[in-house]
Amino acid sequence: MSRSTVQPLTLDEADGPIRFGPFELDPDHFELRRDGQRVPIEPRTFDLIRFLAQNMGHTVTRDEIFSAVWPDRVVSDAALSSQIRSARRVLGDDGDSQQIIATVHGRGFRLRRQTAPPEAAGPDSDGRAAAARTGPPTLVVLPCTSLDDDGRGTVLAEGMTEDIIAALSRNRWLRVIPRSTAFALTGMGDEPAEIARTAGADYLVAGSVRRDGNRVRVAVQTLDARDMRCLWSETFDRDMTDIFELQDEIARLVSARVATELGITEQQRAARQARKNLGAWELYQLGSIEFYRFTPESNQRCQRLLRQAIHEDAGFGAPYARLAYAMILEMVYFDGEPNRARMDEALEFAREGVACDDQDANTLFALGRVRLARCEYELAIDALEDALRLNPCLALSHCGLGDSLAYEGRLDEAIDRFQAAIDLSPHDPFRWAFMSYRSLAHLFGQEFDEAAQWARRATQVPNAHFWAQANLVSALGHLGDCRAPEAVETLKRTRSDFSRNFARKRLFYLKDPAQLDIFIEGLRLAGVDE
Structure with a gap:
């Protein structure tokens, strides 16, 4: 049955509390109680649980839920998925055990007549009781x-x-x-x-x-x-x-x-969870762990885990966004070929992330980074500015916007954004990039002392990528610094095939030939092979 043909349904008038398991839902007072204690709940989530409870033991379709809970609005499947997650979280349930709210695949959802309390959690690897929760905190x-x-x-x-x-x-x-x-x-x-x-x-x-x-x-x-x-x-x-x-x-x-x-x-x-208990949120977190290792192998593991997260919950936008960015980093940092088809696939994932939740700054951040890699600088800046309007506290968006502004030649504005990212999140897993990208902005402005200083700081972060070392090599080359040969050797130990041609190929997202020339010339002066 399509949503356009479903008969309109409304929430029934209250006729007393509805009891299921340890819960009591009181429609007259808009309260959900567990063992007599009131449970905080948002209005839309209350309406969803109320509708499921009024049809307890029966499967209700998605279209019936849309008509009952959102009678005057057209909303996406992602909105329903989000509310189902919220309802399960309030009830102490999750998408894996489904002890209270069951998913009937291809049909809809059902509130079980007999609901057992969630299983007690066993101890995790560090001895504390592992949380039964799945999903966002x-x-x-x-x-x-x-x-x-x-x-x-x-x-x-x-x-x-x-x-x-x-x-x-x-x-x-x-x-x-x-x-x-x-x-x-x-x-x-x-x-x-x-x-x-x-x-x-x-x-x-x-x-x-x-x-x-x-x-x-x-x-x-x-x-x-x-x-x-x-x-x-x-x-x-x-x-x-x-x-x-x-x-x-x-x-x-x-x-x-x-x-x-x-x-x-x-x-x-998520890393401590038993693998059989992993939902989309936990798979996304495991993918994020691999994302921040910044190695070719971890990037591939990251992409596999994020695809699994999307399979688990197609309405969860974050895995789409991170997957799109991981695909771009594979082309920039690792061995992925920077071809158009791969770029188009990354763009589709980024767009899908935004479609799932266009109010999530993280999804717009990822869209901006994909746009930058495609040399669509204006669109990248638009997406990243939108991300900062949604969440001005997201350090990654400040960094991404700074990077985009730097390639447009707006170097002072870029440096301000990099500093904002560092100030906001000085212990960020991506902090090496905040410093490394800032070193590039100074390099493009021929401020080689500052470029070397920030690149050197970036290389001290444990998970820093070898491009931070490459930035340091270029800056030292321009300075004629006697430490340049040692820096080249360090770079070669990390990436033995690094050369000026390698750098040209991987810096495919630079549109300004003058910026590329500055970087490559610094490598040449430092002694990097053609």
């Missing part, structure tokens, strides 16, 4: 506390909390508990671990504000809700000039750094 931001005796920091603390929640919510892969729910839970006076359990949160962010005259100190930490282990903490000392600028700046920094740390934590969690 949930985070709750606790209200910042003011440590001032006179209460002057209370207004700043409240504003700081709201801005951090807003900034973190721009990360589409991270479900952030709304401010009203977070404040209500905190007002109940429970301990943070209990608040996390009630909210169904995997991580907590807590902060404090302290004032001393015109100075402000904001301390923030991120905790793993399973064992209250501190994953990240940082203190920001600032002058109290403009309160809104202060809140904006710290919220941006907190969002960027929390997202980086939780991204790494999620990758580690």
